[in-house]
Amino acid sequence: MSRRCELTGVGPRTGNNVSHANNKTKRRFLPNLCDVTLASESLGRNFRLRIAAKALRSVDHVGGLDAFLLKARDENLSDNALKIKRELKKQATA
Numbered sequence: 001m002s003r004r005c006e007l008t009g010v011g012p013r014t015g016n017n018v019s020h021a022n023n024k025t026k027r028r029f030l031p032n033l034c035d036v037t038l039a040s041e042s043l044g045r046n047f048r049l050r051i052a053a054k055a056l057r058s059v060d061h062v063g064g065l066d067a068f069l070l071k072a073r074d075e076n077l078s079d080n081a082l083k084i085k086r087e088l089k090k091q092a093t094a
Helices: 053-062 065-071 079-093
Strands: 013-018 024-029 033-040 045-052
Touching (some): 033 053, 045 053, 065 079
Antiparallel strands (some): 013 024
């Protein structure tokens, strides 16, 4: 399982550990991923996603999973999230 947020596409970043003697060694900064269940109001179902804590705050700020997915860019979303977005669009047109 990759360490990537399903909604925002945030993944590991790289940087340096810097010691007191100013020695630099490579390190990784991993995203704060959480396994959450989010409810879709228009589909009437719950979805399990692995998203970053920052993305969870963004979903709450925008007004829920449906609003977030409809605004999100397709290249940032995982295959699972894209599938949910397609179902939302189909539901909206019907």
